[in-house]
Amino acid sequence: MKEEFRDLLAENIESSDILLCGIPFDKNASVGKGASLAPKVLRELSYDLPALDMKGNLLKSKIYDLGDYEADETFANLAKVMEEEFYSYNDKFHLIFGGDHSIAIASEKAFYNNCLKRGKEPVIIHIDAHPDICDSYHNSIYSHACPIKRALDLGYKDYNVTLIGVRGFEAQEIETFKKHPLLDVYKACDVNKLGIEPLLLLLTSKYKDDKYEIHISYDIDANDPSFAPGTGTPEAFGLLSIDILNLITGLISHSNVTSLEIVEVAPPLDVNNITSWLALKTIYEIIHTLDIKNKK
16 A cells, blocks of 8 residues: 655654644635645655655655644634644644645744744745735635735734745735835746845845744745646746745755745646646655754
8 A cells, every 4th residue: 555755754743853734725715726635636646756855865854744624714713723733843844735825824823823932033934926915805804815914914023024926916915015115025027037046045144043933835826837837826927946946945944944834736727747746846855955954
């Protein structure tokens, strides 16, 4: 019988380095749906992915899979459950398979509360084709177009929220930017012109102090659709997959990143699982980065 994450699964939570949960939910997506199937598909594809990175290094950090969390359209209970269970293990790296991007409303609330309990300053690095800073979208404040606005409403400081790769905007979002001038926005056109290294240097310098704790919210549509066609709201003129990988692994290497979610992978909209494989291969490179950081 094939095993998920072959050679990477821990026997118990105590012996694990990475906690994984899935949130198979896409009812708040506004265009193409199907992201609810991503946790299942990513686990299934991992059956056939050897536990090595792209340079042939054996992966050593172990994953404990907590399974899937249920969610409803308002996330009434999910944030509390994640805070009490998922984020209660502060010595682990936290990995989340979404789901549409609205699941970040719950994960970022749970992350925020956990940071405050421990005297940490919570930071969001939002890698996405869209700002997701609408106050309401399609008459819903819980839309996948709203998680960054909900995070600011919750108490995240605008100067501790960074948006990277954006290139699709709603008019209301431009007005919100004016109210939050300290919020950092790095458009895809600028990143593609200047390269990823200056941005990485800026962020790792800004968040070098251990008082910060960073949650990376990675929407697969940050990638140009030529790399990631299987997503609900593909947006042309996006980032290179290798640049996003180098950004994420660079942040993990040099900053206090303890949580990452990967969202909006929609297998029914994909071609030959290209997008799912991209997500999974990115996760495996992240695991190797954690190996190096933790000297495994």
